[in-house]
Amino acid sequence: MGDTGVNTLKITLKSIGIDIKLLPDSWASWGTKFSIWPAHLVTACCGVEFAHTSAPGYDAERWGFLPIFGPRQTNAIVIEGTVTRKMAKVVKVAYEQMPYPKFVIAMGSCAMEGGVFWNSYHVVRVSDIVPVDAWVMGCPPTPEAVIRAIRMVQDKIEGKEVKPNIRPSQFDLTKLKPDKPQRPPNPPHRIEFELIKDINVCKPMPNVKWELGQKLVDGFKSTLGNGVKNAVVRNVNDLCITLDSAGRLREAVESAFKLGFDHVKSINVIDLINAGVFRMEYVLGSYMNKELMPVLLTIYFDVPRDEAKVPSIIDLYPGADYQERELYDLFGVWFEGNPWMGSNFLLDPDTPVKYPLRKEYRIPSLKGVVVER
Amino acid sequence: MVMSEREVSINVPVELPTEVKSLFLPIPKNMVEEVYRSDEYLVLIGPAHPGSGHMRIILRLKGDYIVEAIPDPGYVHRAVEKLAETRLFVHNIPLVERPTIAESSIMDHGYVRAIEELGQLDVPPRAQYLRVIMDELSRIGDHLYDTGILAVFLGHSTGYMWGFGLREFIVDALARMTGARITVSFVIPSGVRWDVHPDTLRYIYNMTFFIEKKIDELGTIFTKNPVTVSRMKSVGVLTKDECIRFGAVGPFLRACGVEYDNRKVRPYAVYDQLEWEVPVADEGDAYSRFLVRVEEIRQSLNIIRQAVKNIPEGPVIGSKLMARVPPKERERVAKDIRNYLFRLLIGLTLPEGEATTLTEAARGTLLYSLVSDGKSNVPYRLRMITPSWYNLRPFMESLKGYRLMDLPAIYGSWGYFPPEADR
Numbered sequence: 032m033g034d035t036g037v038n039t040l041k042i043t044l045k046s047i048g049i050d051i052k053l054l055p056d057s058w059a060s061w062g063t064k065f066s067i068w069p070a071h072l073v074t075a076c077c078g079v080e081f082a083h084t085s086a087p088g089y090d091a092e093r094w095g096f097l098p099i100f101g102p103r104q105t106n107a108i109v110i111e112g113t114v115t116r117k118m119a120k121v122v123k124v125a126y127e128q129m130p131y132p133k134f135v136i137a138m139g140s141c142a143m144e145g146g147v148f149w150n151s152y153h154v155v156r157v158s159d160i161v162p163v164d165a166w167v168m169g170c171p172p173t174p175e176a177v178i179r180a181i182r183m184v185q186d187k188i189e190g191k192e193v194k195p196n197i198r199p200s201q202f203d204l205t206k207l208k209p210d211k212p213q214r215p216p217n218p219p220h221r222i223e224f225e226l227i228k229d230i231n232v233c234k235p236m237p238n239v240k241w242e243l244g245q246k247l248v249d250g251f252k253s254t255l256g257n258g259v260k261n262a263v264v265r266n267v268n269d270l271c272i273t274l275d276s277a278g279r280l281r282e283a284v285e286s287a288f289k290l291g292f293d294h295v296k297s298i299n300v301i302d303l304i305n306a307g308v309f310r311m312e313y314v315l316g317s318y319m320n321k322e323l324m325p326v327l328l329t330i331y332f333d334v335p336r337d338e339a340k341v342p343s344i345i346d347l348y349p350g351a352d353y354q355e356r357e358l359y360d361l362f363g364v365w366f367e368g369n370p371w372m373g374s375n376f377l378l379d380p381d382t383p384v385k386y387p388l389r390k391e392y393r394i395p396s397l398k399g400v401v402v403e404r
Numbered sequence: 405m406v407m408s409e410r411e412v413s414i415n416v417p418v419e420l421p422t423e424v425k426s427l428f429l430p431i432p433k434n435m436v437e438e439v440y441r442s443d444e445y446l447v448l449i450g451p452a453h454p455g456s457g458h459m460r461i462i463l464r465l466k467g468d469y470i471v472e473a474i475p476d477p478g479y480v481h482r483a484v485e486k487l488a489e490t491r492l493f494v495h496n497i498p499l500v501e502r503p504t505i506a507e508s509s510i511m512d513h514g515y516v517r518a519i520e521e522l523g524q525l526d527v528p529p530r531a532q533y534l535r536v537i538m539d540e541l542s543r544i545g546d547h548l549y550d551t552g553i554l555a556v557f558l559g560h561s562t563g564y565m566w567g568f569g570l571r572e573f574i575v576d577a578l579a580r581m582t583g584a585r586i587t588v589s590f591v592i593p594s595g596v597r598w599d600v601h602p603d604t605l606r607y608i609y610n611m612t613f614f615i616e617k618k619i620d621e622l623g624t625i626f627t628k629n630p631v632t633v634s635r636m637k638s639v640g641v642l643t644k645d646e647c648i649r650f651g652a653v654g655p656f657l658r659a660c661g662v663e664y665d666n667r668k669v670r671p672y673a674v675y676d677q678l679e680w681e682v683p684v685a686d687e688g689d690a691y692s693r694f695l696v697r698v699e700e701i702r703q704s705l706n707i708i709r710q711a712v713k714n715i716p717e718g719p720v721i722g723s724k725l726m727a728r729v730p731p732k733e734r735e736r737v738a739k740d741i742r743n744y745l746f747r748l749l750i751g752l753t754l755p756e757g758e759a760t761t762l763t764e765a766a767r768g769t770l771l772y773s774l775v776s777d778g779k780s781n782v783p784y785r786l787r788m789i790t791p792s793w794y795n796l797r798p799f800m801e802s803l804k805g806y807r808l809m810d811l812p813a814i815y816g817s818w819g820y821f822p823p824e825a826d827r
Contacts, residue, residue, distance in 0.1 A: 072452055075480050076505045076823045079586060082552065083575070086568030102452070118458060118479045121451050147499055150490065151483040171505065171586055219750045220492065223779040230777055230784065232758040268670065269760075294651050296762070297771050299787040312773070312787075314760060318648050318662050325670045327760060350651020353475075353797055354789070361485075374430060377478035377826060388486050396490035 063106060063132060064185045065095035070102040072125055075112030077139040080171040089174040096181050102126075107134040107184065110161075112171070113141035115153045117379040119160050126161045134187070136180045137163045140170045150395045152387050153378065165193075224390060228305050232312075232331065233271040235263045243322065244270055247290070254286045255279065268325045274332040277311070277341050283330055284313070284344050291320035292328055295344070295351040300362045304390040308333040309364060311341060334364070343368035361388040430476050431462055439464055444471065449811065451479050459822045461800075465808060473803040475796055481826040488786040493519055494749040496783065498589045500772075503790060504824040505586050506549045507542040507766045509535075509578075512591040514763030515788075517672060518774040519593045521759040523752070526722040531595040532673045533715040537608065538581065538590060539673075540704040540711070544615065545574035546766035547697045554694060554816035555626060558635055563626035570618055573611055580604045593749060594722035598740040609712045612705040619701055627698055636691035640802040640814035643688060652798040653791050654768020655696045656818060660688040666764040678710045690802075690810075690817035697819070725749075753781045767791035767819050792825035 073081070084091045085098055099105050102125040114122055126133070135157075140146030142157040143166055157163055164187060165180040179197065187193045244264040251272055252262050258279035265271040274283055292315040299312040313330040317323035334341060343366040345352045355366040356376040363386035365372055375382075384392050439446045443466070450460040460476035484503060488496050500515045501508035513535055520527060548571045555563025575585045581600050582588040590597050626632055642652070647660035657664060665682045667675040683699035685692035719726070719738035725748055729737045737744050756778030763770040768791030775785040799818045803811060 070452075073458065075482070076502060079506050079549065082549075082568055083572065086552075086572065087565050088569065088572040100453075113480070113482055115479060115481055117481070118451070121458070121479070125452055147502055148482045148487065151487055153481050153483050173585060219781070220490075221753070221779070221781045222490070224777070224784065226779060227777045227784065230758075230775060231756055232775065234757045293648050296769070297760070297773060297787060297789050299773055299785075301775055301785050314771070314773070318657070318664050324664065327762075329760070348651070349649055350794070350797055353793065357793075375478075376430070377481045379478065387483065394483075394486060394490060 060188050060190065064188045067095060067107040067134065067181070067184060067188075068097050068099045068105050069107040069109045069136070070105040070125060070129065071098040071100055072102070072108060072122065073111050074114050074118050074122065075139075075141060077112035077141075077171045080174055081109060081111050081138065081177065084174040084177045089178065091174075091178055091181060094178065094181050094185070096178075102128045103130070105129055106132060107136065108161075109136045109138055109177075110142050110157050110163075112139045113146070113148055114155055114157055114160065115379070116155055116382060117153075119155050122157075122160055132188070134164045134184045135161050136165045136167065136177075136184060138167045138172055138177060138180075140168060142166070143168070146170050152384055152392075152394060153382060220396065222396070225305070227303070229303060230301065230310075232301070232310070233261060233263060233265060233273055233329075235271075236266045239264055239266055241267045244268075244326075247326075247328075248272075250290070251283070251286065255283055258282065265329075268327060270326065270328045272328070272330050274330060277332055277334050280311075280313075280330070280332065280344070281342050284315075284347060287315050287328055287330075288347050291323050292317050293319055295348045295354070296327065298351060298354045298358060300358055300364055300388075302336070302362065302388070302390045303333075304336070306333075307336050309336055309339050309362065311364070313344075339364040341366050345369055360386075362386055363389070431474055447808070451476075459820070459825075461803075461811075463803070463808070463811075468808045470803050470806055470808065470811070473800045475800055477796065477822065477826050479826065480823040482823075484827045485786055485788060488783050488788075490782065492750060492781055493752050493754065493783065494593065494746070496786070497592065498587065500786075500788060501587055501589065502823075503788075503827050504546075504765070504821060506821075507546040508587050509538040509542040509590060510763060510765045510770065512589060513539055513673075514761050514765070514770045514772050515774075515786075516591045516593050517761045517763065518759045518772045519752075519754065521761060522754045522757055522774060522776055523593070525594040525724055527595055528719050528722055529674070529716050530599070530718045531720040531722075533711050534581075534596050534600055534720065535591055536673050536675065536678070537605075537708055537711050537715075538578070538588070540707045541574050541577055541608070543704050543766045544701050545571050545578075547701050548574065550697065550767075550816075550819040551622075551626070551694075553819070557812040557816035558632060560626060560629070560632065563622075563632075566618075566622050566625060570615060570622070573615060577604075577608050577611060580607065592741065592745065593752065594725045595720045595741070597745070598742065599720050605712050605715065609709060612708050616702065616705050619698065623698075627695070633691060635810075635813045636689070636694060636817060638687075638689050638691075639806055639810045640690040640693075640817060641688050642798055642802050646801065647688065647798060650798040650801050651794050652768075653794040654764065654766075655683075655700060656693050656768065656795055656798065658683065659685045659693040659696045661686045666762045666769055670762055672761075672763070674711070675707075677714075678707055680707050680710075690813050693817040751781060753779070765791050767821070767824070768794060788827060790824045790827060792819075792821050793827070795820065796825055 137157045145154055148154045165183040167176045167180045169176055183193055241264055248262045252259055258274055260275045261273040263271050294316055296316045297314040301310040310333055315328040355369050356371045358364050359372055360377045445465040447463045447465055451458040458479040462474040463470050464472040497512050501511040504511055548567045552564040552567030579585045581604055582590040644661045647657055663682055663684050680703045683696050685696050721738055721741055754776040758775045760773045771789040773787035774783055777784040
């Protein structure tokens with residue numbers, strides 16, 4: 032890997048040990064220069080600007096740059112943005128399938144150092160996977176910047192000196208040297224999760240008058256009996272019910288289903304590490320009942336962190352299936368009855384951390400970074 | 405000719421190929437074996453395919469009919485929810501728009517509304533109108549993006565050129581308003597970053613007529629093209645009941661005949677003061693999912709024109725935030741928060757509690773649940789559910805029973821955007 036350029040445009044017959052040149056060097060480099068068709072491998076959101084590069088506004092085909100679907104017929108590959116752990120394997124496979132000579136353009140800040148996602152557990156750097164010929168900066172880079180990178184790769188094919196074709200103005204930094212060493216300001220982050228015992232998520236707004244909501248709350252209180260710890264109208268069109276245990280969930284959800292709440296908007300876990308519980312949150316809504324359409328019904332209950340088991344609701348609401356799988360990946364909450372439990376859905380099997388959204392797993396934050404000057 | 409059918413059993417020992425182990429198949433091993441021994445195929449679509457972003461679909465085929473479709477998402481999972489817990493409330497604005505940068509303004513709007521609801525911040529009317537204009541521009545841009553990708557799926561590269569060529573005007577309008585082509589980060593708690601010049605608004609107003617004319621021309625070239633119609637009509641059908649059960653959202657739910665739009669049902673910003681309609685279709689097939697979005701472009705153009713006409717004069721930063729600006733500077737900062745943005749918002753600590761906001765993004769409901777502990781100036785937990793994540797399940801259900809060659813049309817019709825779904 033890494034020996035790119037015109038010298039590779041030849042066939043080596045290993046059995047007899049001779050190199051056969053296909054074309055004169057100058058012809059070959061000229062032809063390669065204007066036919067660097069990249070493999071279309073959208074790794075992340077920079078693909079939006081990459082698509083604009085080939086669209087009528089910029090039309091990169093003027094430089095012989097036209098995205099092609101399969102990597103086996105291409106000379107270049109554009110890494111469009113963040114590469115996650117799961118995607119890294121695919122990038123590697125795609126790169127190895129490409130014939131020589133091959134070139135890599137890494138697009139966007141995420142491909143360089145991680146960009147906005149620098150401290151994510153699921154993001155890797157492109158330079159660790161494949162050798163990169165040209166970097167494009169920006170988040171996302173403009174199509175002009177991508178075209179500049181194409182020009183850089185073309186210079187490399189011709190054997191010219193590869194340099195950015197924007198020349199920044201020269202400035203002598205030594206004159207700016209301060210007398211005293213400067214210290215960066217303290218990061219303003221105030222993260223006090225250690226002190227948090229409980230969060231009152233069900234706080235009703237003052238002076239809320241909503242008759243239908245009060246009627247619904249009273250209905251839930253009477254059907255569930257002592258299973259309801261707390262039931263309030265949080266705001267207009269916003270109900271909040273706290274159950275006393277996970278065992279009451281099925282009962283509550285079934286009665287909500289009968290009332291007309293026909294879909295799940297959200298399943299959420301709030302990790303209260305100091306209280307030793309996961310606070311589960313189910314948000315239900317309705318599409319078919321005109322009266323209930325704007326209403327959000329939120330159901331809360333606590334489960335112990337070390338033995339987080341919750342009954343699954345996918346038989347009533349099949350739409351909640353993938354959210355349950357996701358929360359098993361991220362928090363390790365076991366949804367009893369969901370057949371997918373026990374295997375990864377979103378995360379890569381090689382992710383270094385299990386259940387990454389739990390509070391005990393800390394990712395590096397700006398608070399802990401010390402900048403030396 | 406009549407052929408007599410007769411069952412023949414051939415007892416050939418079959419062994420699983422060794423590659424099955426190295427493929428990282430996220431499905432039970434016994435299913436692979438079962439498929440391999442029966443008269444079926446297991447076909448892997450992706451993760452590298454010419455669509456928008458990456459996702460693997462594992463198809464179980466009988467003949468060339470899809471019996472079962474298992475998704476393998478997560479190729480663009482970048483942990484937005486975890487990263488949000490290490491950043492200031494205001495620093496999260498650029499983070500939450502990264503999953504769907506084609507409609508970054510809507511993503512910001514939903515998140516910022518959660519902050520405003522929890523912190524009881526006020527938003528002046530001019531800022532609300534500017535937000536609506538930007539949201540609708542993003543919505544048009546996103547639908548044009550999906551049109552382009554759908555055309556790529558169908559092998560119709562002229563449609564791609566038209567979609568992205570028209571998007572260039574939207575991107576240009578956003579650049580004139582905010583200075584950024586795609587990732588705008590323009591919506592901030594209690595307002596927008598700066599006031600937009602009347603000339604820019606006039607440009608946007610004139611542009612809407614141009615786009616409308618071009619959408620009509622696109623209709624003759626791509627939307628009503630007989631090839632497009634025959635590829636997409638009566639394909640990937642979901643009934644109204646199935647759509648609700650599997651949790652489809654947005655234009656895809658409306659294509660099944662459910663009249664639900666968060667802008668009408670739970671109005672935010674100034675959507676209740678403008679006149680517009682919710683396009684609904686009854687068929688629930690791939691073509692109607694596409695047509696509903698084309699009709700939505702027209703409605704969005706209508707909303708933009710009304711918003712530009714009715715936009716009131718006044719400040720673009722709310723009074724609660726302005727109270728903390730020195731009186732000498734107030735007149736300037738009310739029109740442009742530059743130099744004061746971080747001074748005002750860096751120490752923003754929200755009261756303890758939770759706020760849930762529903763926003764209508766281009767592809768459907770966008771839900772944010774913001775939990776604050778009352779002491780930190782970072783979120784305790786941010787739950788973000790994007791429309792593509794809701795739509796993944798109905799997308800998989802709509803594949804079943806159709807042929808492998810219909811997959812590109814169905815995939816394109818759902819506008820599935822993996823960075824958005826995986827977050």
